[in-house]
Structure formats: structure tokens, C-alpha cells
Amino acid sequence: MKATQFTLTTLKEMPSDAEIISHQLLIKGGFIRKLASGIYSWMPLGLRVLRKVENIVREEMDRSGAQELLMPVTQPGELWEESGRWQLYDEGLLLKFKDRHNRDFCLGPTHEEVITDIARAELRSHKQLPVNYYQIQTKFRDETRPRFGVLRAREFIMKDAYSFHASSACLQDTFEVMHATYERILNRMTLDFRAVDADSGSIGGSASTEFHVLADSGEDLIAFGAKGQYAANIELAEALMPAEQNEPLQPMRDVPTPDQKTIADVVSFLDIDITKTVKTLIVRGKDTPLVALVLRGDHTLNPLKAAKAGLIEEPVTFATEADIVSELGCKPGSIGPVELKCPVIVDRAASVIKNFTCGANQDHLHFVNVNWVRDAAPGTVADLRNIEIGDPAPNDDGSIEIRRGIEVGHIFQLGNKYSAPMKATVLDTEGKALTMLMGCYGIGVSRLVGAAIEQNHDDKGIIWPASIAPYQVILIPINAHKSEAVQTTADSLYTQLTAAGIEVLLDDRDQLRPGAKFADAELLGFPHRIVIGDRALAEGAVEYTDRATGTTEAWPIEAVVQRLLDFLKAPT
Ligand code: ATP
Ligand code: MG
Numbered sequence: 001m002k003a004t005q006f007t008l009t010t011l012k013e014m015p016s017d018a019e020i021i022s023h024q025l026l027i028k029g030g031f032i033r034k035l036a037s038g039i040y041s042w043m044p045l046g047l048r049v050l051r052k053v054e055n056i057v058r059e060e061m062d063r064s065g066a067q068e069l070l071m072p073v074t075q076p077g078e079l080w081e082e083s084g085r086w087q088l089y090d091e092g093l094l095l096k097f098k099d100r101h102n103r104d105f106c107l108g109p110t111h112e113e114v115i116t117d118i119a120r121a122e123l124r125s126h127k128q129l130p131v132n133y134y135q136i137q138t139k140f141r142d143e144t145r146p147r148f149g150v151l152r153a154r155e156f157i158m159k160d161a162y163s164f165h166a167s168s169a170c171l172q173d174t175f176e177v178m179h180a181t182y183e184r185i186l187n188r189m190t191l192d193f194r195a196v197d198a199d200s201g202s203i204g205g206s207a208s209t210e211f212h213v214l215a216d217s218g219e220d221l222i223a224f225g226a227k228g229q230y231a232a233n234i235e236l237a238e239a240l241m242p243a244e245q246n247e248p249l250q251p252m253r254d255v256p257t258p259d260q261k262t263i264a265d266v267v268s269f270l271d272i273d274i275t276k277t278v279k280t281l282i283v284r285g286k287d288t289p290l291v292a293l294v295l296r297g298d299h300t301l302n303p304l305k306a307a308k309a310g311l312i313e314e315p316v317t318f319a320t321e322a323d324i325v326s327e328l329g330c331k332p333g334s335i336g337p338v339e340l341k342c343p344v345i346v347d348r349a350a351s352v353i354k355n356f357t358c359g360a361n362q363d364h365l366h367f368v369n370v371n372w373v374r375d376a377a378p379g380t381v382a383d384l385r386n387i388e389i390g391d392p393a394p395n396d397d398g399s400i401e402i403r404r405g406i407e408v409g410h411i412f413q414l415g416n417k418y419s420a421p422m423k424a425t426v427l428d429t430e431g432k433a434l435t436m437l438m439g440c441y442g443i444g445v446s447r448l449v450g451a452a453i454e455q456n457h458d459d460k461g462i463i464w465p466a467s468i469a470p471y472q473v474i475l476i477p478i479n480a481h482k483s484e485a486v487q488t489t490a491d492s493l494y495t496q497l498t499a500a501g502i503e504v505l506l507d508d509r510d511q512l513r514p515g516a517k518f519a520d521a522e523l524l525g526f527p528h529r530i531v532i533g534d535r536a537l538a539e540g541a542v543e544y545t546d547r548a549t550g551t552t553e554a555w556p557i558e559a560v561v562q563r564l565l566d567f568l569k570a571p572t
Pocket of ligand 2: 409410
């Protein structure tokens with residue numbers, strides 16, 4: 001392709017409204033253009049990258065034995081009523097509308113309902129199972145905070161696959177095949193990623209694994225065991241039960257804490273160790289108006305874990321100060337578990353402390369040397385807190401380290417969550433109706449483009465992994481309009497490279513200074529650059545530069561095609 005015949009629309013400045021580097025570089029490089037909040041057009045250059053990601057995903061899905069189909073973006077509300085998600089699907093994410101006959105529709109945020117409807121109509125016998133259907137298609141989710149460009153968009157492209165099974169062993173097999181397939185996809189993109197245990201969220205089901213591209217800008221926190229076996233999203237990572245503290249019980253007493261509202265206030269006012277304190281958070285209960293969650297002073301609440309402990313309303317909602325004062329008799333800053341007038345759930349770490357400090361359920365007063373059982377009923381003990389750096393990892397995997405990740409893929413075992421309410425059955429060996437078991441497997445095709453940039457850039461621009469670069473090679477002639485030799489060599493190399501099947505962009509924009517062409521080549525991140533100028537040509541050479549390492553060397557003109565072919569053939 002010649003640059004004069006291609007829409008290159010690089011900007012001089014970084015866009016000021018983009019917060020993270022992938023968003024900035026995608027806009028600055030002209031790969032995408034914003035139409036509305038979280039809604040982008042893919043410009044010709046960006047589309048080339050998107051298609052490469054799509055092709056890798058498609059090839060690996062086909063290789064796994066899955067079958068491609070394409071389902072509609074527009075979905076009837078009735079199907080969502082059947083699965084029970086029309087009202088329940090994550091607050092507000094579903095964009096609903098009505099057609100001219102006043103029937104409910106939505107734009108598909110995901111396709112469990114549609115595929116289950118297809119499966120129950122098309123699959124009759126257990127002999128047709130297992131099957132795994134996938135599509136690569138546009139999704140719409142009316143995200144509360146669309147941001148970070150293509151990383152959290154409202155309209156985006158996902159590969160979603162859904163498998164159907166007659167037994168859980170068979171579902172487990174396909175789940176493992178998909179796990180391996182996702183590893184192959186991300187390896188082909190040469191991304192540094194981790195597979196982690198994850199929460200199943202509103203899609204539901206039991207076993208689930210997320211694939212995260214590691215990047216400091218990631219929205220998720222991933223907990224790793226130092227020995228390298230354990231990895232889980234912090235939403236899920238289990239904080240183990242510590243050993244009971246062993247020290248003599250001191251007599252409990254109260255101490256005045258005038259105007260000390262937070263744990264940090266109380267700790268510095270009383271000059272005590274924060275790990276010898278507990279804090280009591282009051283949330284709305286399921287069967288009682290309020291429930292107390294007790295954590296060690298320095299720990300943070302994990303709302304997903306709290307929801308799983310039962311007793312409390314989902315999603316976890318903090319009680320208002322007015323409710324706390326009227327039900328419990330004092331302000332939130334002085335609440336504690338001693339004679340508290342509501343059910344109590346105590347975090348594992350808080351449950352083993354001896355002689356701790358806590359609120360006295362009376363404004364401006366705390367207790368010191370409080371002990372469970374003797375002074376306060378421990379209620380239910382559960383894992384309520386976020387795991388932290390240095391905590392022991394589950395499965396004896398050393399101590400916990402935490403890194404940030406971008407979730408690019410998520411695979412679930414759904415079981416019968418959709419097939420049971422939607423009555424998706426086949427006939428089993430005895431001719432009886434058998435509810436199929438399902439798995440679902442998503443990968444964020446457009447998000448992967450952003451994630452690849454988060455991991456592969458420098459201060460000059462993008463450094464595309466070779467397998468998804470929009471063009472492999474950029475050819476830059478210097479002042480071709482003044483030098484016939486440069487013009488002829490550029491044309492000849494362009495023809496030869498194209499004939500050899502190498503994707504090459506010839507920067508034939510005569511009006512641009514060489515410096516501007518170099519800056520664009522670096523910004524746009526093509527892996528290989530060939531500069532054709534009079535000085536090197538006098539020696540029969542051109543100048544080659546590797547975008548990733550910045551290494552520059554003179555190449556004999558006649559070696560260019562073969563050397564580039566060798567690079568491109570190298571396994572990635
Ligand atoms: P997140 O937790 O980031 O909101 P999710 O868990 O809701 O994502 P899934 O329902 O598991 O997402 O969707 C499968 C994949 O689709 C995700 O792993 C991600 O790569 C991609 N994806 C989800 N939401 C978006 C979005 N708003 N923009 C771009 N890609 C997305
Ligand atoms: Mg997910």
C-alpha cells in the first residue's frame with residue numbers, strides 16, 4: 001500500500017481527553033476515531049490490526065474444533081424474560097428499546113439466551129454432543145463509566161463461544177481445551193499474560209478462569225503465589241484462616257476517644273498497633289435491617305466475599321448513618337461487636353486477635369482488651385477481606401504478590417444456569433429428556449488491541465507484536481522527488497516486497513520532511529523500517545531499523561527481501 005493512497009491521519013499532539021497510553025496512541029495514530037462516549041470507528045489502519053487479532057482467534061477456535069456462526073445483535077426481550085435476566089442483568093448494562101409493534105428488544109451484551117434458543121431447537125440427541133459454537137461479533141453494554149478507549153467501550157467486538165454437553169466430565173474437557181486455546185491465542189500475540197481463578201459475576205455458573213494481560217494500567221488486581229502455582233483475581237483470592245493468637249487475656253476497659261472517627265484516628269490517638277484493632281462496617285441485611293461485618297483495622301472489605309457469606313443484601317450496600325444511629329444507638333465511628341444489636345459476621349483474621357480495641361457502641365468511646373467469646377459473640381466467621389501482599393497464598397504457594405491485569409478473556413462452566421430455565425434438553429441413551437450442560441468462553445477482540453499497546457510501547461509510540469502489526473514493513477524514501485535513484489529503488493523494493501507477500505507501506509508522501517515520516521513510522525509501530533536515501537544508495541545499501549530494539553544497520557539492496565522474509569518466517 002502506498003501512503004498517498006491510504007488514509008493516514010496521525011495527530012501532532014497527544015489527545016488531552018485520553019487517560020491511558022493505548023487510548024492516546026490509538027487516537028494519535030489515527031487507528032480509531034470516537035463517535036460517541038465508548039463508541040469508536042476503526043479507521044483503515046486500525047481495522048488491519050483488529051482483523052489480525054480476529055484471524056488469530058478464528059484460526060485457533062477452528063483448530064479447537066469449534067464451529068463458527070453469527071447471531072443477531074438485536075435480541076428479543078422475551079428470551080431474556082425466559083432466562084430471568086431481563087430485569088437482573090448487571091444494573092443498566094442492557095440497552096433496551098421497543099420496535100414499532102411495541103415489542104421489547106435489547107442490543108446483545110452477550111449471547112447465552114440466543115444460543116440456548118438455537119441449541120434447544122437444533123439439538124435433539126445426546127449423540128450430537130458435545131458442540132461448541134462461536135462467533136466474532138459486536139456487543140453493546142451501556143457501561144456506567146466507558147473509558148480507556150477500546151479497553152472499556154460501550155460497543156466492542158468479542159469472540160464468544162458456547163458449548164453444550166451431556167455430562168460434566170465432557171464439559172470439563174471442553175473447558176480445558178478452551179483454556180489451552182486461549183493460551184495459544186495470547187502466545188501468538190506474544191503477550192505476557194496469566195490465567196487466574198475468577199468470580200463468575202452475573203453470567204453465573206461455577207468454575208471460571210480469567211486471562212489477564214499484565215499491565216500497570218489494568219483495572220483488575222491479580223494475586224499470585226510466589227512459588228508460581230496459585231493465581232486468582234483479588235475479587236476471589238482466598239485469605240486463609242490465621243493461627244489463633246496466644247497471649248493472656250487482659251481485663252477489658254473503656255477509654256474516651258473524643259471526636260476520633262476513623263480507625264486511623266483512633267490508632268494514633270491511643271497510640272496502639274492497628275493490627276490489634278477491629279473495625280465494624282454496617283451493611284443492609286437480607287432478613288434483618290442491618291448486619292455488622294467485623295474486620296481487622298488495617299484490612300479492606302471484599303464485597304463479593306461478603307455477599308457470599310449470606311445474611312446480607314446483594315449487592316452489598318452500606319447502611320446510612322441515620323439507620324445506624326436509630327438501630328444501634330451511636331454513630332458509625334464508635335460501632336463495635338460488644339453487645340451489638342444486630343447479626344455479626346467476623347473476618348477470619350479479626351476472629352483470632354486477642355486483646356483488641358474496638359468501638360463501644362457509644363459516641364466518643366472505645367473498648368480496649370476486648371476478647372471474643374468472653375466479651376463479644378463471634379457470630380459467623382468468614383473470609384471477608386481482600387488478600388494483601390505478603391499474606392500466605394492458598395495451596396502452600398509461598399507468599400502473595402499482587403500485580404495489575406487487563407482482563408482479555410474469561411471462560412466459564414455455566415452448568416444448567418440457562419439450559420434449565422430455557423428447557424434446552426436432548427434425549428439421553430434411554431430416550432429420556434436430559435438438560436444440557438453449558439460452558440461459555442469470551443475473549444475481547446477489540447480490547448486485545450488496546451491491551452497489546454499497554455504492554456508494547458515506548459515514548460515514541462506503539463511497538464506492535466509482529467503477528468498483529470498493521471503492516472510488517474514501512475519503506476521510507478528520502479527526498480524521492482529530487483533523486484531518481486531513490487525513487488527507482490523505492491519503487492523496485494516496493495514491488496519486490498509486495499510480490500513476496502510481505503505487507504509493506506510505502507511512505508511516498510513527497511510533501512513530508514524525513515523527520516515527520518520517521519516520527520509517524522515510530523508512532524504507528526511497524527516492526528521493520530527501511531530507509532532509502534542517496535548516501536547509503538551510493539554504497540548499494542539501504543538503512544534497516546528494528547522498531548522494538550532501535551537497532552539500525554546498513555543492508556545491501558539485493559538482500560532486503562530475503563532478510564525480511566527470514567524475520568517474518570521466524571516463529572512468534
Ligand atoms: P469486565 O469485568 O472488564 O467488565 P466482564 O467480566 O464483564 O468484563 P465478560 O462478560 O467476561 O466481561 O466478557 C468477555 C470479554 O469481553 C472480557 O474478558 C473482555 O475482554 C471483553 N469485554 C467485556 N466488557 C468489555 C468492554 N466494555 N469493552 C471492551 N471489551 C470488553
Ligand atoms: Mg469477565
